[in-house]
Amino acid sequence: MSPTLLIKDVRIFDGEREIPSGSVLVENGLVKQVVEGSLTAPDPATIVVSKQGHTLLPGLIDGHMHADVDDDGATLKQFLKFGFTTVCDMHQEAENISKLREQAAKDSDAADYKTASQAATVSGGWPTPAILAHDSSEETIARISAWPNIKTQADVEAFIQDRLNDKVDYVKLIHEDGNGLSMKPTLIPVELQKAIVESAHQHGLLAVAHALSLKGTIEMLQAGVNGMVHTFFDRPPTKEVIDAYLLNNAYCSPTLVTIASLTSEGLKEQKRYCEDPRAHKHLSDQSKKNLHRCMALSDSAAKAEYAYQSVRELKAAGIDIILGSDSAGPAHGTAFGLTAHQELAVLVKQCGFTPKEALRAGTALVAKRLRLDDRGRIAEGLRADLVLVEGNPLEDIDHTLNIQGVWKKGTLCSAYEGITA
Incomplete structure (x- = not known):
């Protein structure tokens, strides 16, 4: 089972709309919560990723x-x-x-x-x-x-x-x-x-x-x-x-x-x-x-x-x-x-x-x-398939290659270990 994950203080494109600054909480491989603004980690064991100036996309x-x-x-x-x-x-x-x-x-x-x-x-x-x-x-x-x-x-x-x-x-x-x-x-x-x-x-x-x-x-x-x-x-x-x-x-x-x-x-x-x-x-x-x-x-x-x-x-x-x-x-x-x-x-x-x-x-x-x-969106109850990129691909599509982290069902791809968490 993947650990609880909190990605906060990031721009979010949820597949349909943009949240200029928001947070996503992930539990058991699924999106638990999506909010505008910042969230507090629910417990000390939560992995927290805070990346201002970055954008979180659906996988x-x-x-x-x-x-x-x-x-x-x-x-x-x-x-x-x-x-x-x-x-x-x-x-x-x-x-x-x-x-x-x-x-x-x-x-x-x-x-x-x-x-x-x-x-x-x-x-x-x-x-x-x-x-x-x-x-x-x-x-x-x-x-x-x-x-x-x-x-x-x-x-x-x-x-x-x-x-x-x-x-x-x-x-x-x-x-x-x-x-x-x-x-x-x-x-x-x-x-x-x-x-x-x-x-x-x-x-x-x-x-x-x-x-x-x-x-x-x-x-x-x-x-x-x-x-x-x-x-x-x-x-x-x-x-x-x-x-x-x-x-x-x-x-x-x-x-x-x-x-x-x-x-x-x-x-x-x-x-x-x-x-x-x-x-x-x-x-x-x-x-x-x-x-x-x-x-x-x-x-x-x-x-x-x-x-x-x-x-x-x-x-x-x-x-x-x-x-x-x-x-x-x-x-x-x-x-x-x-x-x-x-x-x-x-x-x-x-x-x-x-x-x-x-x-x-x-x-x-x-x-x-x-x-x-x-899948395909960042929404409560869906798979926590997520991509974190530096910059804003909603303004410059080239920024999709500025990948800083990839999560499949809430688990970080090992190619990005130590980069975001």
């Missing part, structure tokens, strides 16, 4: 990532060091799920873990071409060959039953037609995609979808998905795609940094973030290598600006935009935890978000849209 949530299970548990640890107390895996081999869940449950230095398990795939479909472009080893080919190969209604039913057996948090569809890319993957027919969505909904599960093209996005929204885990980058946005989002009240997790890596436009910023001393100390060697390369899988017509424009127009139409990085172990241009911070900055600098709106996208809003009802 950040990455709504789209892919854990690397070959790194001895480093994925979830790196995320936590960067203030991400919850991560949402959007495609993972089913045999890896129990290991990741066990680490998240038992290791106070690891982010909490939610998952779709296996995405709905088809032989020759995405992400197979992207993976094989960088790793065509026999081991990788064998691993991919074991993925779902959805071609019939019976395959749909078996896929959903397998996901129920995995106790997934949501179902992930893939509908990559290759528009905007330098490759043309195989597609699951739209009729079967609709059947996947309908079956997921019948079992009370969210259905979310991958598509990187305007056409594919519209088709998935018309199939009834609850959200898109990318925006598109092959064409500018149209009224039709806005209307499709509004029809479903669907959300968008745009993964703008990853899209800039796909188009090779993101290299300069990737390197800058990698070399930032606030980040560099927490990065694995693989992350550092990834950030000095781009995926470079787009065709000449695709542009990151189309993606930025789509987010601006979706936001103006009242569509929810939530944080997601699409970080993955082998994904050039991404690094666990850090890329999501960069994504927050892109929302502000390229898409017209205020820092407060961007922070809400990575806390309260992503929790709401992914049905994570016990």
Whole structure:
């Protein structure tokens, strides 16, 4: 059981609103009290952190990532060091799920873990071409060959039953037609995609979808998905795609940094973030290598600006935009935890978000849209997932990297021992 914790005399962003100076009391891993002004420790054993000029945030949530299970548990640890107390895996081999869940449950230095398990795939479909472009080893080919190969209604039913057996948090569809890319993957027919969505909904599960093209996005929204885990980058946005989002009240997790890596436009910023001393100390060697390369899988017509424009127009139409990085172990241009911070900055600098709106996208809003009802805000009775940063990220989003402490369920991440307590 975590000790009683009092964080006081700090600015608080509770996921929705700002308290200029306040205090948060934590007991048994949950938020016990949130007040304006200062609180007195309830007993001498209480750990007290008093940090004027600092801001307390809810634990950040990455709504789209892919854990690397070959790194001895480093994925979830790196995320936590960067203030991400919850991560949402959007495609993972089913045999890896129990290991990741066990680490998240038992290791106070690891982010909490939610998952779709296996995405709905088809032989020759995405992400197979992207993976094989960088790793065509026999081991990788064998691993991919074991993925779902959805071609019939019976395959749909078996896929959903397998996901129920995995106790997934949501179902992930893939509908990559290759528009905007330098490759043309195989597609699951739209009729079967609709059947996947309908079956997921019948079992009370969210259905979310991958598509990187305007056409594919519209088709998935018309199939009834609850959200898109990318925006598109092959064409500018149209009224039709806005209307499709509004029809479903669907959300968008745009993964703008990853899209800039796909188009090779993101290299300069990737390197800058990698070399930032606030980040560099927490990065694995693989992350550092990834950030000095781009995926470079787009065709000449695709542009990151189309993606930025789509987010601006979706936001103006009242569509929810939530944080997601699409970080993955082998994904050039991404690094666990850090890329999501960069994504927050892109929302502000390229898409017209205020820092407060961007922070809400990575806390309260992503929790709401992914049905994570016990987190995402600093409120009585919720998990004490907390991030303390120096400065004021509500004025300058860059301050999210000034991390001084991270608590998962009231327990301080060991990377910050001696810094705040």
